[in-house]
Structures are given as structure tokens and as C-alpha cells.
Amino acid sequence: MNLTTEKLFEIAQYSFVRMDGAWFMALARKHGIETAWEIDVDAWSQFSYVFGKKIRKDIITNPVWPQSFLDTLEIFSKVLKIEGRKVSVESDKIIVQVTDCETQKAIAKAGIADCGIVTVQAYQGIIKGLFGKEMGVNVQHTKNLNQGDDCCEVIIFPEN
Template structure:
């Protein structure tokens, strides 16, 4: 196929750059539809649609990553760590995944969405409610025993050294 040949002709560096372009394009599309609803119907309505979209998308993404990584049914926090490290928008944010005691933490130091909204003079995205749906759904799809807790996320920021912080534990 012609498409396969185009990809095969690229160097590893070019493929990595293309992956970043795809991630930026995906995030731009996410932001464009959200801002369209926000402008036409307000933040509350946009958040309602955002929650519905993320609740479905996060499960799709987690299932595909779980299959790609060939994770067992219950891969635990280590399986979740591996999957979180490969999330599409993770290529765009400054994030880290680390263990502390019996918990796994996912920390976003700098968020591209919030940075863009600030740059455009827009109010910050109140992402905690959607984040809870997103990260809980992602974690449960990787391993049904994993619980998610928001440590810090706008508008309830408890750690001003990062954009958001999530804690995962096994029940």
C-alpha cells in the first residue's frame, strides 16, 4: 500500500516527530470542539459533553493500550504505570508516573490545555470532574481492582507545583 510505503520511508526520528504531530492534532481537535460548545452554550454545557466524551474515550484508549502491552486481566499498578506512560496526550504534557509506598501517582507538571487557555486569555478548564471520570475509567479498564483519587486538580488545587496529581491504589 502507498500509505505503508510512506511510513516505512521515514526515519525513527521522523516517526517520533509524526507521532507528536498526531498527538498535537488530536489535542487540538479535542480543544476545538470543546471551545465551540463553550462559546455557543457556556462552560457548564461544554463540561457535560466533555464528561460524556471522556467517559467513553478513556475506556477505548485503555483497552487498546492493554491489548498492545499484552497485559493480563489484573496487571496491578505496574500494568497501569506502563499504560499511563503510553497515553496519547502524555507526549504533550510534562508528566511523570511514580510509586510511593503502595500507591501509584500520575503527576502532570505542565498541562498543554491549561497553558493554551491561559495564553488565549481564557479561564482555566475546570477539569477535576472530568479528570475523575477519565482517570478512574482508564485505571478500572486496565485493572478492575484499581481505585483513583484526585490529589490536586483545577479548580481544587492542593499542590501548586503541578497542573494535576492523581493517586491510584489497589482495593
């Protein structure tokens, strides 16, 4: 069987999101939803930090704010199949709006909660992995598709 790289990547995207969901649901069944959310936040914090470090080591060896974060976010979004994404930079703020996200769809289908806190932790982790743990940023999840908003919106800005 000969699969194209594109087809393998599509299968990997699907598998990553489904494994994340299956792991979360199994944990929630065994230990309760609150424990599952706490551990999920910890897992995404660690994963995103390591992801940011990997990008710094192999791709963006001398990161510059904000462009290197935007480039890393593009990679992260492709890996996780976060589509329908609009990113804008206004003064010192980065605004990310997402209308099509595989993880959000899976959470909505399962009817378990929303992914806002994990989104905040993931963006913070990427930034700390890419720029170093001392990089201070504020990440605010201001809109949420799972709560009836027109998009998921995250606003990111440096701490002063």
C-alpha cells in the same frame, strides 16, 4: 514529501490536543460552558475506557496492578504530550505530578476553567478499560496548575 514517524507523531499529538480544545470551545459557544464541561467529562470517560481496553487487547494482555497501569499511563502521556511528569508509588498509592501538559496549557490560554475533573475521569476510565469495570479505585486531583499550584497532582489508590 517524506516525513519521519517522529514528525508525524508530533503532528498527531498537536492535532489531538487542538481538536479536543476546538470541539470543547465550539460546544461551549453553542450550549454554554457547563454543558460543554459535562459532555467533555463524558467524552473523556468513554475515550479513556476504550483506550485502556485497546492497551489490554493489543499490548498488556494480562495486566497486573499497579505496574500495568503505570505502563499504560506512560503510553497515554506520550500520546497526549503530557511531559514534565513524575510518578511515585508509596505503599498502595500512586502519585502522579505533572508540570508540563499541552491540554493544561491550552485550557489556561483559553481561560475557561480547569481540567481536574476530566483528569480524574480519564484515569478511572483507563483503569476500568485495562482491568475491567469491577476494578475499584479512588482517584483524587489534589493540586492544579490552573489554580496556582506548582503542579497538577493526582493520587490513585485501590478501594478497600
